[in-house]
Amino acid sequence: MLNYNGKLIPTTSHFINQENRGLRYGDSLFETIRVVNSKIYFWEDHYLRLMASMRILRMEIPMSFTMEYLENQILDTITQNALENAAVRIRFTVFRNEGGLYAPKTNEISYIIEAKKLENTFFVIDESPYEVELFKDFYVNPDMLSTLKTNNKILNVVGSIFAKENGYQNCLLLNNQKMVVEALNGNLFLVSGKTIKTPPKSEGCLNGILRKKLIDILGKLEDYTFEEASISPFELQKADELFITNAIVGIQPITKYRKKIFANTVAKNLIGKLNAAARLG
Structure with missing residues (x-):
């Protein structure tokens, strides 16, 4: 029904x-x-x-x-x-x-x-191989319309076909300034040392609910510094961790981008905090 x-x-x-x-x-x-x-x-x-x-x-x-x-x-x-x-x-x-x-x-x-x-009652970390690549055929416009969850998702559809045809689990989208904006189905977070960052909405990323919740959580962590800042493609291979967030999966760690293999330590630490926040609000 x-x-x-x-x-x-x-x-x-x-x-x-x-x-x-x-x-x-x-x-x-x-x-x-x-x-x-x-x-x-x-x-x-x-x-x-x-x-x-x-x-x-x-x-x-x-x-x-x-x-x-x-x-x-x-x-x-x-x-x-x-x-x-x-x-x-x-x-x-x-x-x-x-x-x-x-x-x-x-x-x-x-x-x-x-x-x-859905299969899982709680947000859980899936540790299966999860490889991504940049999708460079089309770009996200860095404007307010790109931040809305509209039905205009043809870029995401074509990107998903590209990922499937090439054996990737997901793709990362670029804006017309060639900066990394988000994944096909969620927001992107990057961990480098003790710094965690995600692209600002001004870059054209979706105004994600889980993005907002994780920003609240990260702002309270004493061991890490959080930034809303641009992410260049060059930074991806230098990162310690990359993960994607959305309202259904919660946190999806990226395990591989090109030749770089990533850890998931921060993602595992955050998933419990995210479940706690979900139960409260």
């Missing part, structure tokens, strides 16, 4: 037509959210990011879109799928209603909530 504008319908239902603006123009936003035993991880952060993104795209936010209402819609969807005692991946998609060409006839929106069971 999925939730379409508050109505639970079978996943086999045909409820979107060729006029859908998400399909036609990518006029859509989405949140990917982890829910465990009916507790929504970092719900306030997801909610505030969605509201801010809708305002930036000039979508009309319904009066009913309170935190409590949307939380209830998510939990109802989970219950209808008999997943209330499981770890669940929620995709919450918002799209502008049909009508118009590039210029919409309305700024009113509709939404879809999908639920899918």
